[in-house]
Amino acid sequence: MKQLKAIIFDVDGTLSETERDGHRVAFNRAFSEAGLDWVWDQELYGKLLAVTGGKERIRLFLSDFHQDFSYDGDIEQLITQLHAEKTKHYVSLLETKAIGLRPGVERLITEIRDAGLRLAIATTTTPANVTALITSTLGEQALSWFDCIAAGDVVPAKKPAPDIFDYCLEQLGLNPEQCLVFEDSANGVLASRGAKLPTVVTLNNYTENDDFSGAISVFNHLGEADMPCQLISGVAIEHDYVTVADLYRLHVNG
Numbered sequence: 001m002k003q004l005k006a007i008i009f010d011v012d013g014t015l016s017e018t019e020r021d022g023h024r025v026a027f028n029r030a031f032s033e034a035g036l037d038w039v040w041d042q043e044l045y046g047k048l049l050a051v052t053g054g055k056e057r058i059r060l061f062l063s064d065f066h067q068d069f070s071y072d073g074d075i076e077q078l079i080t081q082l083h084a085e086k087t088k089h090y091v092s093l094l095e096t097k098a099i100g101l102r103p104g105v106e107r108l109i110t111e112i113r114d115a116g117l118r119l120a121i122a123t124t125t126t127p128a129n130v131t132a133l134i135t136s137t138l139g140e141q142a143l144s145w146f147d148c149i150a151a152g153d154v155v156p157a158k159k160p161a162p163d164i165f166d167y168c169l170e171q172l173g174l175n176p177e178q179c180l181v182f183e184d185s186a187n188g189v190l191a192s193r194g195a196k197l198p199t200v201v202t203l204n205n206y207t208e209n210d211d212f213s214g215a216i217s218v219f220n221h222l223g224e225a226d227m228p229c230q231l232i233s234g235v236a237i238e239h240d241y242v243t244v245a246d247l248y249r250l251h252v253n254g
């Protein structure tokens with residue numbers, strides 16, 4: 001019988017709604033500061049989310065949405081610089097506590113720790129962004145709750161490639177069937193399933209039309225006692241919000 005040992009969380013869109021009001025805003029600030037007239041509105045940003053990774057997203061913007069842009073210098077250097085500035089803006093934004101955790105995230109993380117299960121993170125975003133989000137929402141001590149924070153360019157191929165999850169499993173010293181993943185996007189599920197990891201989805205506005213056929217269950221969020229979650233598809237849970245007991249039950253179905 002497969003025994004659940006660790007819960008692996010994605011970050012953007014799963015722990016927190018960081019994309020629209022966090023990353024997008026930070027990209028726009030970096031563009032404006034660099035004297036560029038690029039503005040990523042909410043709709044365009046939704047299209048750019050087709051790729052994961054901020055540098056990759058700028059490349060997609062230039063190749064598919066702004067072919068007219070010409071630049072005399074080294075374009076890769078410009079992208080690297082813009083992305084570094086974007087990261088600074090994003091971290092500053094989080095330091096103002098502008099973005100909180102999604103419903104049920106803090107509660108479930110506490111329950112997971114109390115149950116003696118291990119915690120990990122597997123994300124495409126830059127490590128500094130993860131540190132800033134965890135610190136600003138759960139406090140600096142919370143960084144030590146995660147046995148592995150696998151993030152960003154530590155692997156060459158970002159989600160939907162399975163590499164970041166493979167890396168995370170290696171760091172944890174666990175097999176895929178000993179873990180359960182929370183993701184919010186089709187690219188995330190392709191990556192986790194590519195690593196053979198059982199996966200549950202909490203979707204959001206940007207991902208509600210994604211294909212989650214590889215997931216055990218899809219919920220709108222994790223829910224709280226006073227904020228019931230909704231099952232969109234897959235295996236149901238016992239109560240109105242996802243508990244550790246549900247994690248064991250969902251895991252058996254993975």
Ligand code: XBP
Pocket residue numbers: 010011012013019023051052053054055122123124125126129159188
């Ligand atoms: C989400 C991403 C990231 C962020 C931006 O990662 O694709 O690219 O949008 O962060 P996940 P960076 O859902 O895996 O957490 O600019 O640092 O890449």
Ligand code: MG
Pocket residue numbers: 010011012013014183184185188
């Ligand atoms: Mg995500």
